[in-house]
Amino acid sequence: MKVAITGMGIISAIGHSVEENFDALVNSRKAITDIDNIPTVHANVIKVGEIKKTNEELAAALGxxxxxxxxxxxxxxxxxxxxxVKDAGISNINQYKTGLISATSVGGMDTTEKHYYDYFKDENLVKYxxxxxxxxxAQKIAEQIGLQGFVTTISTACSSAAxxxxxGARLINAGKLDRVIVGGTDALAKFTINGFKTLMILSDTYNTPFDHNRKGLNLGEAAAFLVLESDEVVKKQNKKVLAYVSGFGNANDAFHQTASSENGEGAFLAMEKAFKLANLKPSDIDYxxxxxxxxxxNDLSEGRAVIRIFGEENVPDFSSTKAFTGHTLAAAAAIEAVYSVLAIQNGVVYPNLNFETPMEExxxxxxxxxxxxxIEHVLSNSFGFGGNCSTVIFSKS
Structure with missing residues (x-):
């Protein structure tokens, strides 16, 4: 099973384009900072991966x-x-059977929390x-790219974009669509910050994935989308293929509302399914x-799941890029899909920033x-609240 990726787009804390993101990754430039765009009592208490553009600037960029x-x-x-869409060289978005599958967890919360109390008194605020x-x-994104076809939304917490x-790959394989724009988007909001603060899993400093002394995550905001196209469209239009989606798997940990099981059962099953669909072995993975x-x-659960799949002595090069961007919730798997494709294209493994002390487990x-x-094959993991565990394998050919 292979589905071609022909275009990518991204905006995150470390860059506002694919090129800017890659440059930051290979040069170890993280973008975890104090909060600038949101008025919150936690502004000087926690750090986030924030896109340093105001809503007014973003609106101007979209006209x-x-x-x-x-x-x-x-x-x-x-x-x-x-x-x-531009990267894929698409001039007529509706030329083929095209769809959009947009993932989000936060949705429009940033606007809702601004107007929630006042809209009861002012009907002009209802539109917000x-x-x-x-x-x-999803509908607004579709309108911006001129899409008149299939539009839907997925929200499975932090595995949403995966x-x-x-x-998208399944719809193409089934012949339901010829082309699908897939990905996710989530912006920071007070609601999210307060929610994760309540869970007591936010760090007051830079996050340190897989470090023994890790204290928690930094929230982030980002959006990324990829264009998937059928072999028929690729051949007809002589498209350049950036990489392929070669396998994927989803399984539910069925353990806890917000925590993963200690042995990483859901993660293990998701990876196992992805290998079976891709017809690959764990030894085929380069990153x-x-x-x-x-x-x-998370790091304990994921680490144990990876060891169950690969064996402790045979785990390939690995890293988490969330020390660069923060955890971008529903967008995480999408921005990391872009990073996975860039890893394949450029033959590079990104550094796991801030790591000092190995975990004792x-x-x-x-x-x-x-x-x-x-790098021929990259395995990318994404796990969400509610136990929703997803793995996608990206391949060079």
């Missing part, structure tokens, strides 16, 4: 009128999707509340882009410096 009701999530999503749901985000990629949130629970040491090598 929106001042009275628009685009949420921040929709705006960064539209920017990334338009980049992806109506932009709250994830479906509105499941978006899976569904693992770990979910690696730097929370005590097992002997897993992430790659801590940029490493150049031939």
């Amino acid at each position: 929106l009128s001042p009275d628009n009701n685009f949420t921040r999530t929709a705006m960064i999503g539209a920017i990334a999707a338009k980049q992806a 509340i109506s932009a709250h749901d994830g479906g509105d985000v 499941n978006s990629i899976m569904l 693992i882009n770990m979910h690696g949130t730097a929370t005590p629970n 097992f002997n897993l040491i992430p790659q801590t410096e940029t490493k150049h090598k031939n």
Whole structure:
């Protein structure tokens, strides 16, 4: 099973384009900072991966009128999707059976929390509340790229964009669509910050994936989309293929609302399914882009799952890129899909920043410096609240 990737777009804390993101990754430039765009009592208490553009600047970049009701999530999503469509060389978005599968967890929360109390008294504010749901985000992105076809939304917490990629690949394989724009978008909001603060899994300093002394995650915001196209379209239009989606798997850990099981059962099953679909062996993987949130629970669970699949002595080069961007929730699997494709194209393993002390539960040491090598296959993990565990394998050919 292989589905071609022909275009990519991304905006994150470390860059506003594919090229800027890659440059930051290979040069170890993280973008975890204090909070600038959100008025919150936690501004000087936690650090985040924030896109340093105001909503007004994002709206101007999209040519929106001042009275628009685009949420921040929709705006960064539209920017990334338009980049992806352009990168794929698509001039007529509706030429083939084309769809959009947009993933989000936060949706329009940033706008809702601004107007929630006042809209009861001012009917002019209702349009902002109506932009709250994830479906509105997807529809606005579709309008921005001119898409008239199939549009849907996936929300499975932090594995959302991985499941978006899976569904897009399945629709192409089933002949339902010829081309699908897949990915995810999530903006920071006070609601998210307060929620994760309540869970007590936020770090007050830079996050340290797979380090024994890890304290928790840094939240981030980002959007990324990829264009998947059928072999028929690729051949007809003589498209350049960036990489392929060669396998994927999804399984539910069925353990806890927000925690993963200690032995990583869901992660193990998701990886196992991905290998079976891709007809690959664990030894074929050259790099693992770990979910690696730097929370005590996730890194232990994921590490144990990886050891169950690969064996402790045979784990390939791995790293988490969340020390660069923060954890971008529903967008995480999408930005890491872009990073996985770039790893294949450029033969590079990204560094796992901030790592100092190995975890005492097992002997897993992430790659801590940029490493150049031939990469044929990348395995990317994404795990969400509710136990939703997803794995996608990206391949050179």
